[in-house]
Each structure stands twice: as structure tokens, then as C-alpha cells.
Amino acid sequence: MTNELPPGLAIQKVDERIMTLNVGPQHPGSGHMRIIVQIDGDYIVACDPDPGYVHRGEEKMAEYRNYITNIPHLERPVIHDSCNILYPYVLGVEELLGIEVPERAKYVRVICAELNRCIYIMYWLAIYGIFLGHSTMFMWPAGDRELLIDLMEKISGARVTHAHFVPGGVRNDLPPNFEEVCLRQINYFEKRIKEYAAVFYDNPILISRTENTGVLSREDAIRLGTTGSVLRASGVDYDLRIKEPYDVYEELDVHSPVMKEGDSYARSKIPWLDMLESCNIIKQALQKMPKSGSVRVKLKPNPKGKGFDSVYKRVESGRGSLGCHIVSDGKVEPYRLKLSVPSFRNLIALPYLLKGEKLGNMPSVYWSLNYWPVEADR
Amino acid sequence: MSVIAPDFKLSGFIKSLITDIVWALLIMSLIGIPAIMMILFFVPMPVIDGELLTPFLAFTYIADPSRTLPLVQAFMETDMFKIMAFPGFGFAALLAAGTIFVERKMLAKLQLRVGPFYCGKFEGILQLMGDGLKLISKEIIIPAKADKPIFWAAPVLFVASAAAFVALIPVAPGWVVADVDMGLLAVFAVIGFFPIVTILSAWSANSKFPFIGGIRALFQMVSFEIPLILSLLGVVMVTGTLNLSEIAASQSSFPWILFLPVGAIVFFITMLAELERIPFDLPEAESEIVAGWLTELSGMMYGLVQLGTYLKLYAFAALFTVLFLGGWNGPMIVPPLPMEIATHGLEMGPITVKIGGLESLFTQLITQEMLNGTLMFVLKTVGVIFFILLPRGVFPRIRVDMLLNLGWHKLIGLAFVNIFIALGLVYAGVLGPGGLQ
Numbered sequence: 001m002t003n004e005l006p007p008g009l010a011i012q013k014v015d016e017r018i019m020t021l022n023v024g025p026q027h028p029g030s031g032h033m034r035i036i037v038q039i040d041g042d043y044i045v046a047c048d049p050d051p052g053y054v055h056r057g058e059e060k061m062a063e064y065r066n067y068i069t070n071i072p073h074l075e076r077p078v079i080h081d082s083c084n085i086l087y088p089y090v091l092g093v094e095e096l097l098g099i100e101v102p103e104r105a106k107y108v109r110v111i112c113a114e115l116n117r118c119i120y121i122m123y124w125l126a127i128y129g130i131f132l133g134h135s136t137m138f139m140w141p142a143g144d145r146e147l148l149i150d151l152m153e154k155i156s157g158a159r160v161t162h163a164h165f166v167p168g169g170v171r172n173d174l175p176p177n178f179e180e181v182c183l184r185q186i187n188y189f190e191k192r193i194k195e196y197a198a199v200f201y202d203n204p205i206l207i208s209r210t211e212n213t214g215v216l217s218r219e220d221a222i223r224l225g226t227t228g229s230v231l232r233a234s235g236v237d238y239d240l241r242i243k244e245p246y247d248v249y250e251e252l253d254v255h256s257p258v259m260k261e262g263d264s265y266a267r268s269k270i271p272w273l274d275m276l277e278s279c280n281i282i283k284q285a286l287q288k289m290p291k292s293g294s295v296r297v298k299l300k301p302n303p304k305g306k307g308f309d310s311v312y313k314r315v316e317s318g319r320g321s322l323g324c325h326i327v328s329d330g331k332v333e334p335y336r337l338k339l340s341v342p343s344f345r346n347l348i349a350l351p352y353l354l355k356g357e358k359l360g361n362m363p364s365v366y367w368s369l370n371y372w373p374v375e376a377d378r
Numbered sequence: 379m380s381v382i383a384p385d386f387k388l389s390g391f392i393k394s395l396i397t398d399i400v401w402a403l404l405i406m407s408l409i410g411i412p413a414i415m416m417i418l419f420f421v422p423m424p425v426i427d428g429e430l431l432t433p434f435l436a437f438t439y440i441a442d443p444s445r446t447l448p449l450v451q452a453f454m455e456t457d458m459f460k461i462m463a464f465p466g467f468g469f470a471a472l473l474a475a476g477t478i479f480v481e482r483k484m485l486a487k488l489q490l491r492v493g494p495f496y497c498g499k500f501e502g503i504l505q506l507m508g509d510g511l512k513l514i515s516k517e518i519i520i521p522a523k524a525d526k527p528i529f530w531a532a533p534v535l536f537v538a539s540a541a542a543f544v545a546l547i548p549v550a551p552g553w554v555v556a557d558v559d560m561g562l563l564a565v566f567a568v569i570g571f572f573p574i575v576t577i578l579s580a581w582s583a584n585s586k587f588p589f590i591g592g593i594r595a596l597f598q599m600v601s602f603e604i605p606l607i608l609s610l611l612g613v614v615m616v617t618g619t620l621n622l623s624e625i626a627a628s629q630s631s632f633p634w635i636l637f638l639p640v641g642a643i644v645f646f647i648t649m650l651a652e653l654e655r656i657p658f659d660l661p662e663a664e665s666e667i668v669a670g671w672l673t674e675l676s677g678m679m680y681g682l683v684q685l686g687t688y689l690k691l692y693a694f695a696a697l698f699t700v701l702f703l704g705g706w707n708g709p710m711i712v713p714p715l716p717m718e719i720a721t722h723g724l725e726m727g728p729i730t731v732k733i734g735g736l737e738s739l740f741t742q743l744i745t746q747e748m749l750n751g752t753l754m755f756v757l758k759t760v761g762v763i764f765f766i767l768l769p770r771g772v773f774p775r776i777r778v779d780m781l782l783n784l785g786w787h788k789l790i791g792l793a794f795v796n797i798f799i800a801l802g803l804v805y806a807g808v809l810g811p812g813g814l815q
Contacts, residue, residue, distance in 0.1 A: 133659060135485070200774075
């Protein structure tokens, strides 16, 4: 019998210089989670993220509902990005059931997904602003987000949780006159977010605060399995819209932004560049979209999978690659549904990035990881 | 309560109005008159027209304007009036309240929103009062392990320090609560109290986030006090006095900011840090340490600290005005007072109404110079306050190491540059004895 205990149970030596701070869950700078931070003076010596406060059992819940009724609750983890979290599920179910989606529906989906990406990033940016003590950067994105929410409301009828994607297309066709309104709103939105650079991204205090903090090297970014904006900020050009194009992304001209620095500043700037790219994609999609046609394939009331089958689909969401693994056993419900979410992958990098940083850098590094606590807990 | 009740009746409305008036009169007579009597008791009673002004005599004076005015004048000449009302606490609190309103509305306009809107019909002008009432009505919760006497005392001490600061500011010629010859040194002494009060409050709360916030506040205030003091030495050199009234009076031709811009800039930046305004709001950094050293304060204790903060804001802005912008000096824009009415009376057709005491009030207390000086002072102070508020909409918060780097490396160097500029001006004979002023 040895005295060695498993790492988690080992008694830690208490150093009197070290103070343990529980940042969260009741903390303005944590979100629905806790970060246990050990600080020596102003320096963080250890950091232990503790998610799981909003676990809702979405995956288990999906096993008791059929393929259509799963839609409204599966989008709950990220209500701001609800089209993108439904996207891999809908693609997977279509493959399971063997449905061919009409061309116009694919374009409508791309437009909705890009609009939702912008809506999510605006919300994320607002919180990034307030985490750095920049209240104007909280109010501006929160206000300008309304433009896109209004567009999504025109499309789907709901402002936040749209439940617009269904297996076989989208729920409804676009409203009349949508193309003009959308183009006008997107042009204004693009002009508006370019103004953010003057007040936020080119702000000397912001640059000096976020540059060279929480640097994630290219090798570490790959090794830790980060995705999306975090990966692209570290110099890895990996975007599923280009690498594994789904729906009509291969017909569109997508340029995913990449930065080499890998610090908080790069990680905060990539989503903003993403929004500009999204505007570009929406404009292209509006141009190339078939002007008329069906947007939905008629399904049987209770679609079933064909025997024992499994499918894994993934899309590029606002935070990174979002995968959905569906296992079917030929019944009306999925046998197993697994969401592989980008938030949880990006959170893994947090302890490595915060170690040795100053306490003042904690919010900027933490939120630059493009992490959404509710999505990570599912 | 709905906006307009469905069963609205005019008779009921009038009835409730009359009830309100009756209640107001009742409360006035029950509380207001004893309050007036108490004030009269505390005022040192002056001798008017050869008779000692007793409270009962003073009460009869209210009926007669020609006898009331000397009473008002006598009251305005007391120290209590100066402390409570005009150059002291009341005036400062009024300006501070205005500051809060302007801050909210201005920040809202900057951020493309409306700001306080509903309370008080016009643009949410009574929002501050509503917030104050809310804070008063909230329960005060004290942490179980707190050092209770010190924890209780800290907010009060904070307001007291801020009020002591306000007392040293000259508003108009002769209108200052405490006209100290070593005025600027007294200001430094009062500023030195704030970190002590802050760390007392933070330490006595016996909680982690207030502790970190308190240590940060201590770092910040102590390291910025040195450039603050050094930046003001230039003004002392060119004026040769520490008395704030004399410093303000010495700028009758031009303000010192024209000659000492470096000192003014250094003082402005250190002022932002001392006031814990964005971008230097590290002690209250929300996303890092909740509310910093204010985390455990609740109810009116928090309200008192906020009051103290805004009094301090006013006092610093006023100090900037006095030292660099010329205080009360400025073009005469107030029209001359109606001395004709005071000396000869007001002709209303056949009768001439002459109010006794108006003449001495106009010549001794409320003179044209005093009104103009106050107006100039308020305009300049409001301008400075505006520039103090503005960074909140533009800058994010900076970090502790950047803050200390700024304080110890850059600002102290600039403050020395300012001192050499002042020395050069004095030795070249531009300023100082034999110079321009």
C-alpha cells in the first residue's frame, strides 16, 4: 500500500501567500460558471474552471422526443446562435432519412446561419466590452444587434429562438420584399461595425491591455483541441465552411480571417472580422439565391430512421466547429444524440492561458476564448 | 397604480388634493416650524437696531420684509450658513447631484440610448432622488466577521473627508468656509485621508474581494499622490503663496494653464486616478473583483460612499478651476443689481415701496462681483467635470502594472518638467515678483 493518492485527492500544501478566489457563479465577471483562481499577489498561480451549473440534459431529453419535436429544445443551449446549433442536427437527420433539400432552402439556411452568427458575436462583443470596463462597447453592439434580430424576426417570427431549420429545409419561405430590406440593413450594419474599430479595436488602452496576454501558440492551440476563432487567432487556417463545405458554402466565396499572434487581442478581433465576412456571404447568397421555388420537403408525420444507423455532421458556428452525432435504431426517436460543442473545447485552454497572468487579465483572457457557459454544459 | 384610473372622478381628485394640502400644512406646522425654531436657536443671535434678536423676536420678523432681510443677512453671515449652504456642503451637493444627472444623460447619448427617463416627468430628473430613497430604504447587511465599529465608521469618514475637502475651496471673493493660509497643504492633508479610509473599510469587511480592491486603491492613491503634489508646486512657485483664495485672485489677467499646461495635464490625469474614474477605476473593477472595496457595503452605507465620491469629484474639479483656470475671475456678464430699488424704493404708481435692509444686503453680501464670480466658477467647474466624465464613454479600464508604470515613470517626470518650466518663468522675470503679475 503506497501513500500516493490520485491527483485530485492529494492533500495540497497550503501556502500562506496564496489566496483562493471563487470567481463565480455569483460574480459579474464569470457567467454561469465558477473559476477557482489561486493568486499570489496579483499573479495567478493556478486556475480551475468549474462549469456545469446549467446542465440541462439536452442530450438525454433528445432520446425521448421524435426528430421534429427535438428542434425547439435543442436550440436552447445557445439561444443567440440557435440556427447554427440546429444546423448539424438538421443536416444529420436529413442524411438519416435520406431527404434531398431544395436549392432555395439551402440558401435561406446559409443566410439565417450567417445572420445568427452576427447576432451571437454582437452579444459576445458586448460582454467583452463590459468585461474590459468599456461601457460604450456594451451598449453599441447590444443596440445594433436589433437590426439583425428584426431581420430574423421577419424570417422566422421569433426574435431569439427561431426553430426555423427543419429536416427537409426551413419552416417558412422568406417574406416578400425580404431581399431589399436585408440588403439595406446589412449595408448599414457593416458600416456601423466598422465604426467599432475607432472606439474599441484601435483604442490604445485596449491594445496595451490585451496584446501579449494569454498567448496561445499554434502548436498548443492544435494540441488542446480548440476550434473556431481561438484556433484561427493562433494562425491555423481552419474553417469548416471552407474545409468541409456544407449546403451551398462551396458555391460562395468565403474568406475566413486568420491572425498569427494568438493573444487576447487577436482572439477578440477575429470574431469582429468574422462579422464583416458574414455580411459579405449574406450579400453573395442574396444574389445567387433562386428567386422562387420550394423551401421545404414534405415529410411523413413521424419520420423514422432506416434501421441501426449513425451520422456525424458538423458546421462552423459562431464559436467554432459544432458537431452533432445522431444514432438511430429505426424508431421515431434518436437512440442517442451527442452534441460536440466548441465552447467546451475552448474552455480547456483557460487554465493554460491564465497561469502566470495577472488577475486584471482574467476577464479579457476568459471571454476572448469565445466561450458560452450554457452551451458547454448542454 | 395605473396611470389614469378607470373610475376617475374630478370630485375625488379635488378631494384627494385637499387632503394632501391639509396633510402638508399639518406636517409643516408640526415639523417645519420647530425646525425653523431650532435653526434660530443655534444661530448666534446678532444685535439688530440695538436690540438682541431672540428667536421669538425673529419669528415676528417673518411677517415684515423690511425686518426679515436683516435677519436673512445676519444668517448668511454666520459660519453655519457657509458650512451648510453656500460655499459648503449644500452648494457642493447640488452640483454633485447635477453632475450625476449630466453623467447619466451624457453617457446615454454617447451610447445611443435614452438614460433615466420616467422618474420626475422631465427626462428622469428625479431619478437620483428615487435612487437615494431606494438606498435609504434598503437593509444594511454587515458581514458576520467584519470589524463592526470600523466598518460602520468608514463610509461616514469618507463623506467627512470629502466635505472637509469641499470646505477649503474658495467659490467667490471672500466666500470660502475655511480660508486657511496653508490652504494647499491642507488640501494635500485631506487627500491623504482617502486611502486610509478606503483601506479601513476594505480591511474591516474581512472579505476577499474588498481586500483586493482596498489594496488596489491604496496602490493607486499613494502612487498618484506624489505626481499630484508635484504638479501643483509650479503654481505655488509662480504665485508665492499656498492660500487658495490668493492663488485664485492672482489670476485676474490670465489663468496659469496658459503658462503651466504640463502641470495642468498631469494634475488632470492624477485627478482621474484619485477619483477612481474610468480608465482608472481598478479598485471597483466589476468584472475582476465584483465592486472592489465597496462589495460588502449595502444600503445607505453604499449611498454615503457614493455621495462622498461625487463631493470629491466636485472638489477636485473646483481645485483644478482655482489653481489653473483662474477661479472666479472672468468677464463681467452679470447685469448690475437694481440699486435704484434698494436705495429709493420701487415706484408702483402713486405709492413707493421701500424695503429696508435691501441696500446693505446688496452692498455687503450679494454683490455683483460675488454673483459674477460664482457664475464664472460654476461654469468653469462644470466644464472640468464634463471632461472628467467623458473618458467613461471612451476608454476601457487599465491594468494595475500599467497604472503604476504611468504614475511612477511618466507622470512624476512630467511633473518635474513642469517645475522646471515654472522655475524658468520665475527666473526669467516673466512671472512672479516684477513680472507680468
